[in-house]
Each structure stands twice: as C-alpha cells, then as structure tokens.
Amino acid sequence: MTNPPGMTVLFDQKAIAARVHELGQQISKDYQGQRLTLIGVLKGSFIFLADLVRSISLPVEVEFIGVSSYEGTVSSGEVRITNDLTVELKDRHVLLVEDIVDTGTTIDFLINTLQVRKPSSVKIACLLSKPETQIMSHRLDYVGFEISKEFVVGYGLDLDGQFRGLPEIMQMKP
Numbered sequence: 001m002t003n004p005p006g007m008t009v010l011f012d013q014k015a016i017a018a019r020v021h022e023l024g025q026q027i028s029k030d031y032q033g034q035r036l037t038l039i040g041v042l043k044g045s046f047i048f049l050a051d052l053v054r055s056i057s058l059p060v061e062v063e064f065i066g067v068s069s070y071e072g073t074v075s076s077g078e079v080r081i082t083n084d085l086t087v088e089l090k091d092r093h094v095l096l097v098e099d100i101v102d103t104g105t106t107i108d109f110l111i112n113t114l115q116v117r118k119p120s121s122v123k124i125a126c127l128l129s130k131p132e133t134q135i136m137s138h139r140l141d142y143v144g145f146e147i148s149k150e151f152v153v154g155y156g157l158d159l160d161g162q163f164r165g166l167p168e169i170m171q172m173k174p
C-alpha cells in the first residue's frame with residue numbers, strides 16, 4: 001500500500017504486534033489470580049485493545065468508555081464522557097486502555113472519575129506516550145512506545161475521523 005501523502009511509517013505491523021504481545025505477557029503476570037476489567041477508551045483504543053486482550057492469558061472482562069476532547073490536531077483541554085460503562089467498578093481491578101497519552105488530561109480526568117466508583121485498583125496501559133507534552137499527575141503503568149510530540153495516525157488513531165484503519169502507526173511530517 002502507498003503511504004498517505006505527508007506521512008511516514010513510525011511503527012510497522014511487526015513492531016506493534018511484538019510490543020503489544022510483550023505488554024500482554026507483563027499484564028498477565030502482574031494480575032495473576034485476579035479479576036481484571038479492561039476499559040478501552042473510545043474510540044482510538046479499539047484496535048490496540050482487540051490485540052492486547054488476545055495477548056493476555058487471563059480471563060478478563062472488557063468495557064468501553066467514550067471521551068472526547070480533540071478538534072483536529074489540538075486538544076481542547078476539556079474532557080467529556082460521551083459513552084459510559086455498563087457495569088459497576090466496585091471491588092474490580094481496572095486497567096484503562098488508551099491509544100495515546102499526550103498531555104495526560106484525558107487520563108487524569110478518567111482516573112479521577114473512575115476512582116469515585118471504588119474499584120480495588122486502577123492502572124493505565126497506553127500504546128503510545130508523548131513524554132514531552134505530559135502535564136498529568138498520574139503515572140503510566142504500561143507503555144508501548146514513547147514518541148516525540150508529532151501527531152500520529154493509524155492502528156486506531158485518527159485525524160478528524162480518518163486513518164484509523166491504517167495497519168501501521170504513521171507520523172505526520174512536521
């Protein structure tokens with residue numbers, strides 16, 4: 001397939017699959033003997049979550065939460081829940097699954113919102129992290145790859161709804 005104009009491949013399918021598998025193995029080890037609920041942050045995490053859940057060798061439950069904060073390539077800084085969970089979190093071990101953590105505003109908001117529901121624990125797994133732009137107060141527990149602040153698309157990540165289906169993670173040329 002030809003690359004969309006103005007984009008270069010940052011991580012190809014092989015590199016993504018290998019790293020997601022490693023994360024799944026680490027999570028399986030860390031949560032052994034526990035009941036784990038994965039919460040995918042819509043929409044960008046749906047492909048990462050689908051691959052991650054198949055790399056975890058434990059019985060897990062899967063939920064989704066919808067949030068929205070971005071317009072184009074810029075965060076509005078204001079997070080809204082657009083789809084809520086269908087289960088209560090009381091006494092569950094929760095792993096939030098996020099595609100990418102940029103400023104961390106979304107993750108901070110989600111952790112604070114979910115902690116009110118009294119889960120046993122809440123941790124964060126993200127495929128991509130942009131350390132340069134982070135202003136968050138929570139720590140990331142499982143990180144696939146650290147990247148620079150350039151905007152990326154593919155493997156679930158979009159630009160105004162486009163490019164989610166690209167199998168690679170592609171970087172917009174600065």
Ligand code: IMP
Nearest residue numbers: 044101102103104105106151152157158
């Ligand atoms: P944060 O609240 O600034 O951490 O932004 C997190 C959310 O912004 C992610 O869940 C994505 O939806 C979106 N986002 C941030 N950076 C990118 C990017 O480079 N490509 C696509 N979406 C991004």
